[in-house]
Amino acid sequence: MRKLARSFYDRDTIVVARELLGKLLVHQSCGVKRVGKIVEVEAYLGPHDLAAHSAKGRTERTKTMFGPPGHAYVYLIYGMHHCMNVVTEREGHASAVLLRAIEPVENVEGRTQGPGLLCRAMEIDRRLNEHDLLSDDFFIGAPEEVEPFLTVKRPRIGVDYAKHWAKRHLRFYIKGNPFVSRQ
DNA sequence: TGCACGATGAAC
């Protein structure tokens, strides 16, 4: 499996989001290698995007978003679920792609249809915040073979507070894939 | 130092 390079993440966030579909998320912990195919993502376009955490400026929690591309931004939401993002574009741009759902490929148990469930199944928590995704234990790779698929564009989930930004089609998923959280 | 509020998921 070919690990995605830093240059993959250091590009337009919407392009990165769309190209992350079909890629493989790999996390090795406690001697177990877990692999899942990314089937649903959301793009968060930086401080001007009212739905992005970085819209409130650089804080202790969001500093990862302001950091260099190719790192994981993992945070706790609603006091009980973790969400995993991939930091994109140049340092300081504060953009990221939220991974919303994966299709189990290897050593993944339980449901994976949603950002919180995905993190639970992949054993991802805040300890992995700021982790470099070019490392050997936590990275994203390109599969040897890719099945052709169509990409569906929809508004993002749970960001109704973001005014007109809530309407933009910044959620992308593989059409017809049964592991997508919401068709 | 206190408190409102989530990029969710599960139950009702």
Place this chain on the structure above:
DNA sequence: TTCATCGTGCAC
């Protein structure tokens, strides 16, 4: 539709 549950950010 309601609620569990807690770290973060900002008001006071």
